Each structure stands twice: as structure tokens, then as C-alpha cells.
Amino acid sequence: MARVDLQEFQRAVLHSSGLPVRVLGPGRHRFRRRRSVLAVVDLRPALLKVAGQEVLTADGLGVRASVVVRYSVTDPLRWVLAGDSETSAVQWLYLAAQLAVRDFIGGVSAEDLLATRSSAAEVVTPRVRDAAERIGAVVEAVDLRDVSFPGDLRRTFALVVVARQEALASLERARGEVATLRSLANAARALEGNPALRELRSVLAVERTSGTVVLNVATPEGTSAPSA
Known part of the structure; x- marks a missing residue:
């Protein structure tokens, strides 16, 4: 007689001469080695x-x-x-x-x-x-x-990826330039026909650059004198 010890995650399929095939569960089992064929199956993933x-x-x-x-x-x-x-x-x-x-x-x-x-x-x-x-x-x-x-195909795919990234970068630069031009155009329309707004813009520019600006200020006699 032979003996087999099965763990919780194991099952055994026993083929015995003249007997139906059986599935053995966990535990200790005895079988006739000469007349039987035993296949142990692991149920774990x-x-x-x-x-x-x-x-x-x-x-x-x-x-x-x-x-x-x-x-x-x-x-x-x-x-x-x-x-x-x-x-x-x-x-x-x-x-x-x-x-x-x-x-x-x-x-x-x-x-x-x-x-x-x-x-x-x-x-x-x-x-x-x-x-x-x-x-x-x-x-x-x-x-x-x-x-x-294949090596040639990998190089081709790499070139395609680089080309796509360069195209995306160019598109982003173009979008930035368009946004800048649109902002400048809006500013130009706002300054057109509004001298006070232009002078205020000049003062703000002086504050940012620590420079000097000369404005024409009207005198009581109707003449203008420079003022810094």
C-alpha cells in the first residue's frame, strides 16, 4: 500500500483498476500502487x-x-x-x-x-x-x-512620435502668438481716441521701468509747458 498526504489546496484523482475514478480531498489516503494511478492537482492560482x-x-x-x-x-x-x-x-x-x-x-x-x-x-x-x-x-x-x-520599424515609429511632438509644439507656439496679437489689437483699440488712457499707460510704464516721462500740461494763458 502507498500513502499520500494532501494539503488544503490539493486534490488527487485516483485511477484504480476495476473501480470508478475518484477525487481525493485534503488529508491522508492509502491506495494500491501497482493497480492505481494517482494525479495530484494544485488548486492555487x-x-x-x-x-x-x-x-x-x-x-x-x-x-x-x-x-x-x-x-x-x-x-x-x-x-x-x-x-x-x-x-x-x-x-x-x-x-x-x-x-x-x-x-x-x-x-x-x-x-x-x-x-x-x-x-x-x-x-x-x-x-x-x-x-x-x-x-x-x-x-x-x-x-x-x-x-x-523589427529594428527598422521601431526607428520609424520613433521618428513618427518625434514628428508628432514637434507638430504639437509648433501648434502651441502659433496659438500663443495669436493670443498675443489679439491682446495687442484690443489694447490698440482701447487707446485709440482716448488721450487720458494713453497718458495713464505711460505713467504705468514709468513706474515699471523707473524712467522719466514728459507730459504737455496746459498753462492758464493757453500755452503748454513741459512737466515731468
Whole structure:
């Protein structure tokens, strides 16, 4: 007889010759080693890393992308029975994530991939989740981690970003110049035909610059004399 001790986060699927398949819960169990096959399943959340694979975008550019699948097993029996002598349940989940990412990247252009990368999980996760449910697992999320573009394309994207920033800076400078000209035009209209306002403006200018201004002040005899 063999013995197995299962933790709270573990379950075991026991195949015994001539007996139905059983799922063993936490605790200590005995089984016949020669007549039985025991598969221990961990129910804790796990990460499945899908290595970088080269995928063609909709416009024919090759990029490398890797993803991480966050999942946990919910049905140990279905999880174990999903595998066979060649492919395990984890490998089925791996394949489902690969195909979902390929379909997503293959449906967008390289430029759109940069813009939609952060929202890729919203498209990819439901497909992988459906496949996981069929093999006794639940997928929390599929995160698109690393996306590598060819060197020439990365340089092109960098030049595009620089050009956009320069255009925005030029636009802001033009807006500032227009605002300044509009302010000067309003001031000119206010000063036109209003000598008192012009003299007041001159006095304010003197106060700011500590300079001297000469004003024409009318004398009682009708003549004007300079006044500082």
C-alpha cells in the first residue's frame, strides 16, 4: 500500500483498476500502487507563460509577442481527464493562448497594435477562458506582455512620435502668438481716441521701468509747458 498526504489546496484523482475514478480531498489516503494511478492537482492560482512567438500583423509585418495566462483549476477530474499520453491539460491551455494571440495580432496592423496593446486582454481573454472551462479551469486574464517589432520599424515609429511632438509644439507656439496679437489689437483699440488712457499707460510704464516721462500740461494763458 502507498500513502499520500494532501494539503488544503490539493486534490488527487485516483485511477484504480476495476473501480470508478475518484477525487481525493485534503488529508491522508492509502491506495494500491501497482493497480492505481494517482494525479495530484494544485488548486492555487497559477501563471502560464507563453513564450514569444513570431506573428504576422494584418499588414504583413512580423512581430514577436509573449503572453501570461493567470488561471486556476476548478474541476480536478476534468483537468486530469483532459490530458492524454501526449498532451496535458496545461499544454491545451498553452495552445489556446497561442491561437488567441495569433488571431488578435493577425487582425490588426502594426500601428494599430501599438494603440490597442493595452486592451488586448479584453479580446484575447474570453477566447482562452472558453477553452479553459472545457478542461476544468478558470482564466482570470491573459496579459499581452512583450511585443517586439523589427529594428527598422521601431526607428520609424520613433521618428513618427518625434514628428508628432514637434507638430504639437509648433501648434502651441502659433496659438500663443495669436493670443498675443489679439491682446495687442484690443489694447490698440482701447487707446485709440482716448488721450487720458494713453497718458495713464505711460505713467504705468514709468513706474515699471523707473524712467522719466514728459507730459504737455496746459498753462492758464493757453500755452503748454513741459512737466515731468
